[in-house]
Amino acid sequence: MRTSRTARRAAVLAASGTALATLLAASPAGAADLPTVTATSESAALYDDEAGGNSDADDPAIWRNPADPARSLVVATAKEGGLRVYDLDARLVQSPAAPKPPAEDDAPGRFNNVDLVSGQRTSTGLADVAVVSDRGNDRLRIYRIDPSRPGGPLTDITDPAAAPVFSADQTEINDQRTAYGLATWKDKSTGRTYALASQRERTRLALLELVPTANGTVGYRKVRTLDLPSSFRLPNGTSWTPCLEPGELPQIEGMVVDPATGTLYAGQEDIGIWRLRADLTNKPVLIDRTREYGVPGTYDEATEECTPGADPGYGGTRLSADVEGLTIYQEKGGDGYLLASSQGDNTFALYDREVSESNEYEGGFRIGAATDTLDSVEESDGAAVLNAPLGTRYPRGLLVVQDGQESPEVPDGEGGTRTATGFKFVDLGAVVDATDM
Template sequence: MHGSNHGLLTPDSLFVKKALITLTLMFGFSAHAQMPSIPALYETAVALDPADSDDPAIWVHPTHPSLSMVVATHKDAGLTVFDLSGRTLQDINPGNVRYNNVDVVYGFRLGNRTVDLAIASDRKNDRLAIFEIQRASRKLKEVTQQGIPLVFTAAGAKSDGTNTAYGLAAYQTREGQYRVFVSQRKHGRVAELELVTDGKTVGSRLVRFIDLPQQKVDDPQVEGMVVDTDHGILYMGQEKVGIWKLSLQDAQAQPQLIHAVKPTGQHLEADVEGLTIYDAGNGQGYLLASSQGDNTFVVYDRQANNRYLGSFKVAGGSLDGSEECDGAMVSSINFGPRFPQGLLVVQDGYVKGVEGQTNFKLVSWTDIAEALGLQISVQTAARR
């Protein structure tokens, strides 16, 4: 059951909000001179090549949201867990892995316990890597089932480390099943997997494959994905093509391209990355995407045919901004005084403009909403 309280912008910003909404409805944010720059409030430690920051997931603490964490992939360096000030809580690097994307699910039944899970795509070994999130210690413990099936590699074959598990999005179905969408590197294919358990560890089984229509691009892979559980929709970011939308309520549904990259589309500069949803309650909210080619973030309505609402950059302030962002995640939970209306975490592909240095930035949703005239919501109960 969703619990939400809808906040209001301050009176001083009300006129600006109305003007921004009017301009957005009439023209969109096409004038780059007026594109807002939103400063990050915190950042994580810099990862140095070959460690490579990629994708974050936000885990919401069940009773004390200020103790929530960011679980993030560092590819060859495994996973890192951060607090909401960007401080490192745990590094997990088992070796011989390449964790690409990560997501979180809540309330999974493991034996006689109910736990939260962090699920990563291991692109080197073409499988899922699954971790129990231990609430008291705020540490992760691996619970991947031994011999978990490979995702795209034929049975009995060995992963080639290339045509393998890449992007990832996890969710709980309306029937209570836990599912994971995993995209295939270098292909326009997405696998839907269901999580299974023997009571002590967690594995997966294949449900189906989803194939996007063939495109005339050199690299047709999908990476950024997110599931809108309220509306039963999977959004897929095909890096060189655009954002696809697929109904999960109709088994015969086909993917629909809703926003193409430039020059066919207007607002996305390839690659399309980091899809994430800000949940404003009652089915309302926003779909965000990283427009990697021009270092911007694009905001679409979660409803209303996903119409374009505006764009912004993460830049300015005492910290450097985000360039060539890969992964991103937003949450509308009240995390306390620093992030009272929600939190956006984005990857920075060039810390201070230096190649081979990456990290994550933590941005207040309040700052984004006020700049673009977006709705502010405070979710006090929902963890999903």
């Protein structure tokens, strides 16, 4: 069985415990000192097995219903399980399926990340849409959002002629170096809308313009690409790359664009958080590094695990790989925060949204258990925040995060437990109060 990325990161941390303890003690707030908030509700667990439709929670997005904010929706990805649409009580509203494989031996559709566009141009008028990265087919999928639609709020309006994002043909698609992370962006100067997609197991980002067609669908065209670094020069003069399986490069998944400034923040899972223009036309700046940054490792083919070396102490103090779930908390006047999931230590980090302040670290928090059944959040992949009133249930806004280890555990009938994930809904007001945001 292939060892998970999280397990490999845990091995690195265990081997570099002394240096890591020093880093945590020197940080503005060690992980153990961060405040804890609890979720108010959670989705039903998703199970990544045949009985569960190979459903695996990953990334959420929050759509605010302008006519009735209390009836707002959360759109979330479930990989081979397609999409899940929830109401504000985390109850299932709709579950559009991912596409079936083109042929028996081809990869099936696999919805990885999702983001929203408000006022997308179509041939039938403006529409709010959800844009999804279909890792299985190396394409973007576009869904119109209409809460009054009898069959459910989402309708697939993807241009059938949409081409693969990174692959030349189906053979390359089946290799699954495909569209992975995703963020959307509207250029305020032109009104044009874009999606930014990252490539799985590579460092490439692609800027794609969303283009309406004459028949009411929406497609996309590639504008440009940019490759983030895959190796790094350390202060001692050596070159370092993170330990990964052979042929892999340090990939990017969590991404978000600050709509006020057109600034893209991209989480390179093993490395840290990059800041650059959303149009991919400037040199990226690494605003924070993972604790594991610079730690050498040797991949063992027999065990499919990395054997870490000594930590040279060049890593950061706030993020434990993987870096995931980037989202923007917007305040009036341009203030606010960049929120990032520090997957390796089950915490969330907050950075000043102002580029002029060099995105200074402002603290963090964790999401603990509210009850025996409403459990804590571990290994969170995706996150979405909306600082706007959503009826009486969330008058100060909402934070939704993926939970990578749902409990209680459910037996799989073979002596183990089923892999269970889900989404937690957190009162944003509670986060603001706990963190002094």
